Amino acid sequence: MNLVGAVNEGLRQAMAEDPRVLVLGEDVGVNGGVFRATEGLYKEFGPDRVVDTPLAELGIVGASVGLAINGMRPVCEIQFDGFLPTVMDQVICHMGRMRNRTRGRYSIPMVLRAPHGGLVHAPEHHSESPEAYFCHTPGIKVVCPSTPEDAKGLMIAAVRDPDPVVYFEPKALYRAAKGAVPSGPYETPIGKARLAREGSELSFVSWGAMVYTCLRAAELLAERGVSAEVLDLRTLTPVDIEALLGTAEKTGRVVIAHEAPNAGSWAAELSSLIHERAMLKLKAPVRRVGSWDIRMPLFRLEKYYIPDARRLVRAAEESLAF
Amino acid sequence: MSLRTVAESRVQRLEVLGENGKADPSVDPKLSPEILLKMYRTMVEIRAFDEIAFKLQRQGRLGTYPQILGQEATQVVPALALEPKDWLVPTYRGQGAYFARGMKLRYSLLYWGGDDRGVHFPEETNDLIFAIPVGSHLTQAAGLAWASKLKKDGAAALAYLGDGASSKGDLHEALTFAGAFKLPVIYLIENNHWAISVPRERQAACETLAQKAWGYGVCGLQVDGNDALAVWRAVSEALDCARSGGGATLLECETYRLGHHTTADDATRYRPAAEVEAWKRKDPVLRLKAYLEGRGLWDERRDADLRARAQEMIAEEVRAYEAFPPPNPLDMFANNYARAPWALIEQRAELEKILRESRDLEEVASLPPPEGRFP
Ligand SMILES: Cc1ncc(C[n+]2csc(CCOP(=O)(O)OP(=O)(O)O)c2C)c(N)n1
Ligand SMILES: [Mg+2]
Numbered sequence: 001m002n003l004v005g006a007v008n009e010g011l012r013q014a015m016a017e018d019p020r021v022l023v024l025g026e027d028v029g030v031n032g033g034v035f036r037a038t039e040g041l042y043k044e045f046g047p048d049r050v051v052d053t054p055l056a057e058l059g060i061v062g063a064s065v066g067l068a069i070n071g072m073r074p075v076c077e078i079q080f081d082g083f084l085p086t087v088m089d090q091v092i093c094h095m096g097r098m099r100n101r102t103r104g105r106y107s108i109p110m111v112l113r114a115p116h117g118g119l120v121h122a123p124e125h126h127s128e129s130p131e132a133y134f135c136h137t138p139g140i141k142v143v144c145p146s147t148p149e150d151a152k153g154l155m156i157a158a159v160r161d162p163d164p165v166v167y168f169e170p171k172a173l174y175r176a177a178k179g180a181v182p183s184g185p186y187e188t189p190i191g192k193a194r195l196a197r198e199g200s201e202l203s204f205v206s207w208g209a210m211v212y213t214c215l216r217a218a219e220l221l222a223e224r225g226v227s228a229e230v231l232d233l234r235t236l237t238p239v240d241i242e243a244l245l246g247t248a249e250k251t252g253r254v255v256i257a258h259e260a261p262n263a264g265s266w267a268a269e270l271s272s273l274i275h276e277r278a279m280l281k282l283k284a285p286v287r288r289v290g291s292w293d294i295r296m297p298l299f300r301l302e303k304y305y306i307p308d309a310r311r312l313v314r315a316a317e318e319s320l321a322f
Numbered sequence: 323m324s325l326r327t328v329a330e331s332r333v334q335r336l337e338v339l340g341e342n343g344k345a346d347p348s349v350d351p352k353l354s355p356e357i358l359l360k361m362y363r364t365m366v367e368i369r370a371f372d373e374i375a376f377k378l379q380r381q382g383r384l385g386t387y388p389q390i391l392g393q394e395a396t397q398v399v400p401a402l403a404l405e406p407k408d409w410l411v412p413t414y415r416g417q418g419a420y421f422a423r424g425m426k427l428r429y430s431l432l433y434w435g436g437d438d439r440g441v442h443f444p445e446e447t448n449d450l451i452f453a454i455p456v457g458s459h460l461t462q463a464a465g466l467a468w469a470s471k472l473k474k475d476g477a478a479a480l481a482y483l484g485d486g487a488s489s490k491g492d493l494h495e496a497l498t499f500a501g502a503f504k505l506p507v508i509y510l511i512e513n514n515h516w517a518i519s520v521p522r523e524r525q526a527a528c529e530t531l532a533q534k535a536w537g538y539g540v541c542g543l544q545v546d547g548n549d550a551l552a553v554w555r556a557v558s559e560a561l562d563c564a565r566s567g568g569g570a571t572l573l574e575c576e577t578y579r580l581g582h583h584t585t586a587d588d589a590t591r592y593r594p595a596a597e598v599e600a601w602k603r604k605d606p607v608l609r610l611k612a613y614l615e616g617r618g619l620w621d622e623r624r625d626a627d628l629r630a631r632a633q634e635m636i637a638e639e640v641r642a643y644e645a646f647p648p649p650n651p652l653d654m655f656a657n658n659y660a661r662a663p664w665a666l667i668e669q670r671a672e673l674e675k676i677l678r679e680s681r682d683l684e685e686v687a688s689l690p691p692p693e694g695r696f697p
Contacts, residue, residue, distance in 0.1 A: 030592045031519035054525045055456060055486035055517050083455050121436060123386050123414075125454040263665065292669045297654045299385060299436035304651035304673065310680065 001181045004174040006148035007037045007113075010155025011075065013185040015045055018073060021159055024051040025060055025077030025113075034079055035115060035174055057083055061090040061112060065098065068110040068164075075111040075159060081168075082125030084114055088133065095164045096139030108164045111155075116144060116168035117209050117259045118306050121299045128296060129208075129260035134166045135237045135269065141190055142236040144168040146211040148179045150234055153188025161190060170208035177212075191235050193243035199229030202316050203247040205270060206257045207233045210307070214257050217312035228316065236266055241273065248274045252283035253319045259306050262290035284322035287315045331536040333529075335544040338551035341604055343612020351555040355619050361402060361550055362614060363628060365394040365607050368418040370632040371427050372581075374640065375417075375434070379585040383644070387434045388415045392580030395550040395606035396512045398422040400480055403557040406447045409466045409479035411459050415512070416452050416482060423447050427636065431643035439649060439693075448477070457483060457490030460509065464499040467507035467564070478506040478564035480557070486517025488534065489525045497572065501538035506564035508557065509572045512547065514579035519592040535572035547575030548606040551613070577606070647690045651677060656694025667697050 001009070015021045023038055023045075029052035032039035042050040053060050057078055064074035078084055091112070099107045118127030134142045141163060145151040151169070158165035170177075196211055197218050204214035211232045218228040231247045233239060248254050254274055256267040267288040274286050289307045297305055338349050353361075372391050378384040390397050397418025401410055404423070412419040417430040424444040433440025443449040450466070453459040463481035470477040483493065488511055500507050511531050515522045528534065535542025541563065545556045553575055560571035578601035582589045589598075614620035655662065655670040662670075677686045 026517070027519045029519075032591075034518065034586070052520050052524060054489035055520065056489045056491065058491055059489075086455065086458070121385055123434075123454060292654065292673070293665050294654055294658050294669075298433070298438045298440075300649055301438075301651050301654055302436075304677075305654060311676065314676070 001148050001178065002175050003145070003148045003151050003169070003177040004035055004037050006151040006181050007155055007169055008039055008041075009181065010152040011038065012041060012044065014075070014156050014159035015041065015049065017185060018159070020071060021073040021075060022049045022051065022067070023075050023077070024053050024064065026053060026055055026079050028052060028077050033077065035171065037113070037169065038077070057086045058090060061087040061095065064110045064112070065090055065094050065108055068108045069098065069106045073109055073159060075113060078112065078114040080126045081114050081116050081128040081130055084128075084130050084133075087112075091134065091140065092137050096137045099163065100139060107162055109162050111158045111165050111167050113167045113169060115171040117170050117172055118296060118302050119172045119209065122171075124296075124298060127299070127302060129258065129291075131168060131236055132260055132264060132266045135266045139164070141165045141238065142168070143190060143234060144170065144208045144236060145188070145234055146170060146173060146196075146208055146232050147177060148181045150188045150194065152181050153186050154190065154234065156185050157187035157190050160187065165190065168208065172209040173212075188234065191238045191240055193240035194232045194234055195229065195243070195247075196232040197228070197230040199227040199251065201226050201251055202228040202253040202255065202319060203251045204228060204230045204255050204257055204312065204316075205233065205244065205247065206230065207236060208259065210257045210259055213307065213309050213312060216309040217316065220309060220313050221316055226316070226320065239270065239273070244270065244273065245278050248278045248286070249281040252281055253316075254282075254286045255289060255312060255315045255319060256286065257289045257307060257312055260290055261293045262288050263293045265290055284319040287319050289315045331533065333533045333542065333544060335546070336552045336556050337546040337549055338555060339546075339549040339609050339613055341609065343609045343616060345551060345613060349552070349555065351551055351558065353551070353554065357402070358614060358619060361399055361554070362607075362610050362620070364398045364402065364422050365550070365610065366628055367632045367635065368398060368421050369394055369607055370629065371417070371421070371636050371639075374636050375431065376581070376585065378431070378640065384431060385434050385436045386584050386586045388584045389579075389581035390415055390418050392578045392601065392606070393512055393514055393547070394418060395553050395610070396510070396547040396575045396577050399550050399553040400482075400510055400557045403554055403561065404480060405477070407475065407477040408561070409448045409450060409463065409470070409477060411450045411463045411466070411479060411481035412452045413456075413459075413482050413484060413487070414452050414454055415484070419482065420449065423449055425449070426642075427639040428642040431640065432646060435643065437646070437649050438653070439646065457487040457492035460487075460490075460492045460496035461499065463507050463509070464496050464503075464505055467500070467505040467570075468503060471503075471506055476565060478508065478561055480508045480510060482510050482512055484517060485511060485513040485515065485522045485525055485531060486520065488531050493534070497535065497538035497540055497570070500570035501540045504567070504569035507570045508560045508564060509570070510557070511572070511574045513574050513576050516579050516583070516589075516593065518583045518587060521593075530574060532572060532574035540569065541571045542574070543571065544574045544576065547577035548604045548609065550606060550610045578604070647688070648685075650689045650692045652692040653694055656692065656696040662697035670696070
C-alpha cells in the first residue's frame with residue numbers, strides 16, 4: 001500500500017469506529033481530495049460526514065474548533081501547505097489554547113491535515129514546509145509520517161487523541177512510499193520516533209520525505225566506510241526526547257535534515273535541545289541542513305533549494321572532520 | 323414600535339448579445355470596429371494559445387497549467403477596457419488578462435513551466451503578479467486603489483476573483499475597505515460555476531454573488547460573462563464610476579469553465595457532460611463572431627486568416643519559451659532584499675561551491691550568468 005492509501009485507510013477506520021468523526025475541506029467529498037486521500041469516504045459515510053466546504057480555510061478551521069468543542073471529532077483538510085498561513089489565527093489564538101484558556105472545560109480533539117513539502121514539480125505555494133510555525137505554537141501536536149504503516153497508525157492515533165493534532169502528509173511520498181500496512185485499526189504512538197537505520201558514527205535526524213534523502217546519504221557514507229544512522233522523528237511535537245538524545249549520545253555527531261529554511265526552523269529547536277542536554281557527549285556541533293533562507297523558487301530550481309543527499313553527505317563529512 | 327423596511331436592494335443583470343449574436347440596441351455599447359476587432363482577435367488568439375498550452379503539458383513540455391477555455395470574454399475584455407495606468411490584478415487563471423495587456427505569451431509558458439523568469443510584465447502598464455493563495459490579492463487591490471485616490475492619479479484598480487474565492491474572508495474585508503473609503507476599485511467575479519469540484523451553489527446560499535456588494539455600500543451588477551459587449555459595458559461604467567469618485571463596484575460575470583480546473587484535475591469525476599455541452603452553446607467567441615458578421619465587419623475568410631496567423635504567433639512564442647537557457651540556480655538569491663544580508667551572501671557562496679564541485683559541472687558551465695539584484 002502507498003502512503004496516500006494508508007492515510008485513506010486510517011481515516012476510513014477512524015470514521016468507522018467513531019460516529020463523531022467527520023471529514024471536511026475543499027474537494028474532499030465527491031472528488032475524493034485533490035490527492036485522493038479521501039477517495040471513497042463520501043460514498044461510504046455520506047455528505048454529513050464527508051463535507052465539501054466552501055473555499056474558506058479560516059472558516060474550515062474555525063468551524064472545526066467549534067465542532068470539536070461541541071462533541072464532534074473533525075478531521076479537516078487544508079488542500080496545500082501553502083494555504084496554511086491564513087488559518088494561523090484559529091490555530092494560534094484558539095485551537096492551541098482553548099483547553100488552557102477555559103481551564104480544562106473545553107478541549108479541541110481535532111485533526112488538521114495538510115500535504116507537506118516539495119519535489120513534485122508543483123506550482124508556487126504548493127511545495128512549502130511550514131511545520132515550524134505550528135511546532136512553535138503551544139497546545140498542539142504535530143506529526144509527519146514517512147512510511148505507509150506510520151501514516152495509518154498516526155492517523156488513527158491523531159483522531160483518537162484528546163488534543164489538536166496537525167498531521168503533515170509528505171506529498172512526494174504519497175505514491176512513492178510503499179510498504180505493508182496491518183489491516184485492522186492500530187495506533188502509531190504520538191511522541192515516539194523510529195530508528196530507520198542503525199549506525200554508530202553519525203546520526204541523521206529527520207522527518208517526512210527527507211528521511212529517504214537521509215537513507216540515501218547514509219548509503220553513500222557506508223560506501224566510504226562511515227556508519228550512519230537515521231532517526232525518523234514521526235512526531236515533531238512533543239518530540240521523542242529520549243530517542244533524540246539517545247542517538248546524539250550514541251554517535252556524538254548529528255546532522256538534522258529538513259525541507260524548510262534553516263532560520264528559526266524546527267531543526268534549530270532540536271539542535272538547541274541536543275546542545276543543552278548532551279553537550280559533553282558531542283564530538284562535533286550539531287549541523288542543520290535545510291533549504292536556503294529564501295522563498296521556495298518555482299519548480300525548475302527546487303532541486304537546488306531543497307537539500308539532496310550530496311548536501312547531507314557534505315555536512316556529514318564536515319561533522320566527521322571537526 | 324413597528325416593523326418597517328429601512329433599506330432595500332435589487333440585483334440587476336446585464337445582457338447585450340443573445341446566443342445568436344444579436345445585440346439588444348437598448349444596451350449595446352456601440353463600440354467602434356477597431357475595439358470590437360481587437361477584442362475578437364485577442365479572444366481567438368488566447369483560445370488558440372490555451373489549447374496549445376494544454377497539449378504542451380500533456381507532452382511533458384509544461385508544468386501544471388490552468389485553462390481559461392470558455393472564459394475568453396471575462397479574461398480579455400476587462401483588461402482591454404483599462405488604461406495602462408490602471409492596476410490589473412488577475413488570478414492564477416489570468417493569462418488572458420495579461421495577454422490583453424500586452425504580455426508576451428512566452429512568459430506565461432515560462433511561469434507554468436516552473437521558471438521565475440516568467441514573471442515579466444510590460445513596462446508601460448501597472449500589472450500585479452497574481453496570488454496563488456486564493457483571494458489574498460483582494461485587499462491589496464483596495465490598497466492600490468487607495469493610493470491612486472491619495473495621489474489623485476486618476477487610476478482605478480481591477481481585481482479578478484473566482485466564485486470560489488468569493489467565499490474567502492478576504493472579499494469581506496476588501497469590500498469593507500472599498501465601501502468605507504469609496505475606493506476606485508472594481509472586483510470582477512468570474513463566476514465559472516466551479517471551484518475545482520465544488521459547485522457555485524455550495525459556495526454561498528444567496529441567489530447571486532452580485533448582491534454581496536450591497537452589504538458594503540458598493541454597487542453590484544450581474545453580467546452575462548460570455549457576452550463580450552456586456553462585459554465591456556459593465557466594466558467601462560464601473561471605471562467611470564471609480565474615476566468620478568463614485569467608489570467601488572462588484573461585478574459578477576457569469577461564465578463557465580469548459581476545461582478541467584487545471585491539467586492536474588479530471589472534471590469528469592464530478593460534473594455531468596450535459597452541463598458542459600449546454601454551456602458550449604453560449605460560447606463567448608462564437609457569439610462575438612456572429613455579432614461582428616451581423617455588422618458586416620467579419621467573414622469566414624478573415625476568420626481563417628486570423629486563426630492561421632494566431633497559430634504562427636503562438637508557434638513563435640513556444641519556440642521562444644523553449645529557447646530560454648535553463649535558469650541559473652544562483653538567481654534564487656537575487657531580489658530577496660534591497661541589500662542581501664550576510665546569511666544570504668554566505669548561502670549563495672555555498673551553493674556556488676556545491677555547483678562547481680558537483681557532477682552537474684557541465685550543466686552548470688552551460689548556464690547563463692546569474693540575473694537580478696544581489697547582494
Ligand atoms: C487559499 C487557497 N485555498 C485553496 C487553493 C487551491 N485552489 C486553487 S484554485 C481553487 C478553486 C478556486 O475556485 P474559483 O475561485 O472559483 O476560481 P477558478 O479556479 O474557478 O478560476 C482552489 C481550491 C488555493 N489556491 N488557495
Ligand atoms: Mg470558479
